[in-house]
Amino acid sequence: MSLLIYGVTGYTGQLIVQRAFDAGLQPVLAGRDAGTVQSVAKPFGFATRAAALNDTRAMDAMMRDVQVVLHCAGPFSHTYRPMFDACVRHRVHYLDITGELPVFEALASRSSEAAEAGIMCMPGTGFDVVPSDCLAAHLHARLPSATSLSLGFRALGGVSRGTALTMIENLGKPGCIREGGKLIPVPPAYHTRRIDFGDGEKLGVTIPWGDVSTAYHSTGIGDVRVYMSVHPKQLAMLKRSRYVGWLLRTGFMQNRLSAKVRAAPAGPSAKARAAGASLLWGEATAPDGTTVTSRLRGPEGYTLTADTSVRIAQRVLGGQFTPGFMTPSQAYGADFILETPGVERTDF
Numbered sequence: 001m002s003l004l005i006y007g008v009t010g011y012t013g014q015l016i017v018q019r020a021f022d023a024g025l026q027p028v029l030a031g032r033d034a035g036t037v038q039s040v041a042k043p044f045g046f047a048t049r050a051a052a053l054n055d056t057r058a059m060d061a062m063m064r065d066v067q068v069v070l071h072c073a074g075p076f077s078h079t080y081r082p083m084f085d086a087c088v089r090h091r092v093h094y095l096d097i098t099g100e101l102p103v104f105e106a107l108a109s110r111s112s113e114a115a116e117a118g119i120m121c122m123p124g125t126g127f128d129v130v131p132s133d134c135l136a137a138h139l140h141a142r143l144p145s146a147t148s149l150s151l152g153f154r155a156l157g158g159v160s161r162g163t164a165l166t167m168i169e170n171l172g173k174p175g176c177i178r179e180g181g182k183l184i185p186v187p188p189a190y191h192t193r194r195i196d197f198g199d200g201e202k203l204g205v206t207i208p209w210g211d212v213s214t215a216y217h218s219t220g221i222g223d224v225r226v227y228m229s230v231h232p233k234q235l236a237m238l239k240r241s242r243y244v245g246w247l248l249r250t251g252f253m254q255n256r257l258s259a260k261v262r263a264a265p266a267g268p269s270a271k272a273r274a275a276g277a278s279l280l281w282g283e284a285t286a287p288d289g290t291t292v293t294s295r296l297r298g299p300e301g302y303t304l305t306a307d308t309s310v311r312i313a314q315r316v317l318g319g320q321f322t323p324g325f326m327t328p329s330q331a332y333g334a335d336f337i338l339e340t341p342g343v344e345r346t347d348f
Helices: 011-022 034-041 056-062 076-090 101-108 111-117 130-142 161-169 211-219 232-248 251-262 270-275 301-317 328-332
Strands: 003-006 028-031 048-050 068-071 093-096 120-122 148-156 175-179 182-186 192-196 201-206 223-229 277-285 291-298 344-347
Touching: 003 011, 011 034, 011 161, 011 301, 028 034, 034 048, 048 056, 056 076, 068 076, 068 301, 076 093, 076 101, 076 111, 093 301, 101 211, 111 120, 120 328, 130 148, 130 211, 130 277, 130 291, 130 301, 130 328, 130 344, 148 192, 148 211, 161 251, 175 211, 192 223, 201 232, 211 223, 211 328, 232 251, 301 328
Parallel strands: 003 028, 003 068, 028 048, 068 093, 093 120, 148 223
Antiparallel strands: 148 277, 175 182, 175 223, 192 201, 201 223, 277 291, 291 344
């Protein structure tokens, strides 16, 4: 009972459980509700446990005989703290699949607690942010003098219910970039540029993705911007949110939009995942204007998340970890992402 996966009833959690089974692992599956967790575990014969995150006694019991937690229950801005606290109390390694910038920064600020407990704390073990973090580290290795870094992604294959709910929760909130090593709040859709992800130039817009945090910790580059590929209509909607953000954040609108998401499918079908892809781009620039560019292409995002999360858990279980807050590339190098089947990296 060395690996515990929490949040297994969600879309991504179930993909990770299947991947763990395929990898020959025997994790304990956990979540808030015992019945739904057992229904997920039954086809695999895995052991189960149940605990609400706000029940300290139940959380402590759940951690018994556990070496590594892979936390899959979001939005992580609400769930990371009680899980990380429990991991520190019981000296259990903490992994999660977040892409939420404030969570990365919060956990980075608690690195010393993890180090003192002898555990590694690694948020973002999936598509958020393994491929982009490894790409950032690769670009830095190509141009060590770089002081500016831009990253972009184009996800083909659809969005899960959990991802959509997190996006709704952040509607109307400021964006974020990093300048001079400091996080700078900016308006939604602050900056746009044309990006060639390998399938022709697409419109990209800055978003407050996790790499605004992790790329800085991984490379030390002080100026970081992250772009997402968008349709012009989506860009117009993001710009409008600057003026109606207050409305989007009201309980009425949040509840209405969330209800629509919960009525939709849990996530992309197996067929959609097989046909999808993750396209990433990065550019590093030095003070003298020297620029290097790289692209990365890999499986659809949720498929990639299941693969990298399980492989990271396996490495930690095997004793390959560094105590404290770590990014994927800090712990396992820029080429870690190349171990995922179907990933290709191209330099320019």
